Amino acid sequence: MLFVVRRVRSIISRIWHKLERTVISKELSYVLAFSRSLKSMRINDSTPFFYPFDPSKRRTTPVGTTILCSNTVDYSVVLLSDLNDIKRTIRRNCKLGFRVHSLILITVIESFARRHAKYFNTELLYSEPVSLRDAIQKLLFYNALFWQAGHWHVGLGRLDFVLNKYYLNDLEQGHITPDGAKMLISEMLKVLNKDMKEKSGEISGDTGQYIIIGGIDEDGNAVENELTSVFLNVFKDYDKPDPKLILRASHMSSDTIISLASETILSGKGSPLIVNDSVVLPSMQSFGYESKDVYNMGTSACWEPLIIGKSFDQNNSLPSIVALKALDQTIHFPVAFETFDALLSSFLDNLGKQIKSVCHDISFDCSPLYSLFFDDCIGRSKDYSRGGAKYSFHGLQIVSLPNTVNALLNIRRFVFDNQLFSLEDCVSAIDSDYSGYEDIRQVLLRNDLRFGNPHSDVVSLTRVITQFVDDVVSSLQINGNKVKVGFSSPNYINEAHSFPASLDGRHKGEPFAVHISPVSDGVDLLEIIDFASFLDYSNCRINGNVVDFIIPPAYQSKPEALASIIRTALDKGVFEMQLNILDYDTLVDAVKHPEKHSGLIVRVWGFSAFFNDLPDEYKLVLITRAKAYAS
């Protein structure tokens, strides 16, 4: 009899799953899978806040759809949310399909919360918190659910802006002190960090858990409050690589905050990344975000701008475009180029084709859960990823731009201007990975005109390329919407693995340059800042453009000097900046004796990680850069 019951259950389950896949909407299927996930998860009650995330039971993205990544809900909306209100609005205004799965989802959340009422005050689902502690708890509750629902790189947004009123309220009531706030923030970070490995992408630390501080409010006033300083101070002493901090800064930022940011950077945790509001916000507006929304700029997992609470922007879902590939195709073309301009024109043509080949529509996972909180899903009765979100501007990324610019500068100087060797010689050199052509390679490496040098020849060539890219991308769409492009990419190692040698002197398989940074020594921090400030970030060119540099040892004992440099970089007009503290000897020793450096944190493409957790090739890139920049 028992056997029969089990058999019947198994058959019903198979039929149900088949129905889910074929008949039931994707959104309802999501809700049912999410519900199963919540029912089967194990609760960890050892954390200072209730954080219902069990990575082993999280909902998996259906086959054939792309994971929703790098999204940031507006936690001020989450904190104000009342599930009863949301239910009423949905019942009153939404179409049937959306109504059904959304109401079931809310019931699932409510049931889950009630089941764990001993850890979580369920009243928070229906009211705005009063205290800072409750605000953090409500934020973490929903944050955990976003992860549990199978979304990745779940950002935290502007927490000094969002949490300040609760902190002030507590202060007024005498319920908290600044040290108490620091402790709560530290505990929040610990909870978020708890599952760092399980939340990480390819490399441990790459969780997308960023916290933004600074920026402006709806009225254009600088956001700088006590919590801004608290976050910076907490991160100065924080001994984990994740979450990470981003500072939105501009000429309005106070000296206090810039100095504190400088000290935090020098503590070696790789945070904060600096976003230049004065450049990024106008650029976002010129691209197409509404002026009334850009104040609430956030980023994807690393640095790609979007609007918190309104963006479904998927800023790095497609493969990066390898600019060197277009050049490789050009120089292998069996036609002689009479002039450098002819070669450049052919390169750009190939680059355009490459960009168009990478750019295509994407079938994304849905998210009824995000749809409860993102504008304008409920209003439109549409899922977050199916037209519900106000903005769906997805992004492309270019990798190897510095290598490409250097290669083109070399071709111009040595092949066309000085006629030192021919293009055929160059092709032979790279086809043999410079075997037998070390002399050519050394010449290529010694061109003083190189990416990052603010010389007009370098800047103008770079601008020609980036303008062309912008022109091409402007004509493209992804899923019916405009597309952004950025010149920073996480794929400087992955895409380079199998890529042949290149005419910047790079050997086959050697990593590409990192973001907007010099390929080797010979360009210092002030030069790269000048160079980056000469580039054009208007129109589509907003999907992340990070000056990435290793701070010279001289500045490490002079935080005020670094603060001045950051201030100057903002004034001059860099887009974004991330600064690493790397000591060559320490890194080499960490490879030989990892046990002595278990706490060593380094900045990788847009996140921080324990050095010991990195794959060897990433360690080597950092060591090579540390050595080059130290010279």
Next chain:
Amino acid sequence: MHLRVSNIQRGCVFDGPGVRTTVFLKGCNLRCPWCCNPETQSVSDDLFFDQDVCDQFRESGSRLCTSCKIKGGDRDLLNCPFCAAENSSEILLEYQLYEKLECDFPLFRHSGGGVTISGGEPLLQIHALNPFVRRLKKNGVAVCIETTLFVDTQVDELARQTDLFIVDLKLQSELGLIDNPEYYSLLSRNLASISNSGSRVVFRLVYLDSMYDCFKSIISFLRKIKVDSIELLKAHGLAKSKYTRLNLPFIDYSVKDSSKMMLFISMMRESGFAVSLLSL
């Protein structure tokens, strides 16, 4: 007027207040054997020449070397595609030098920094330096001069325009200046001119191992010129490759006995001198 410039280094934080651009002028009347900028010593055109780079490709038979003068061709060394040779200085008109520095004026404002003129011995080019400094000051740029003051010239005009002098005291026994009346005379006279102008002065001393044994004569000299505060710089041997490329003999003067250096500092402090050790 033109200036012979050896190097321009941006982002310096140990050459005066704030973040500065340091301009290294060519030419010096001393030959300190521990000098870390040997390319600035001679007033004539030196070439940096990397023999290893030259040998590497010439001996490997690279066809890129066939037209080089060394192989009997007509290509000047400075046009070597491997950059085996490079000039150690360039001549710049005063306004040309100014234009090269303008990009950092915003940084100077933010950091309280400015331009430091070092060398070599900048006072050897004082006639070209005066109008250059005048231009800087007219545009609100703070100026610091790093000098030994061991030059027989009128510094009054320069001193009136200079915010800070970093005086590199040459009290090392290797030079023999500590007992040289001319050194004391020129130093005192120039210090007096600077004092009359109101410029600030900071005194620096490069510490060598030999100085420990000359402690008494050093403090005696300092008292004679009424100096009670110095910045100490530990000598290093990081310039070795420069010496090699200039075909100059290199002697490693880097400090071998750091504990004696710390003892030297303690003794100075106990003798009433304020000493700060600069770590570069």
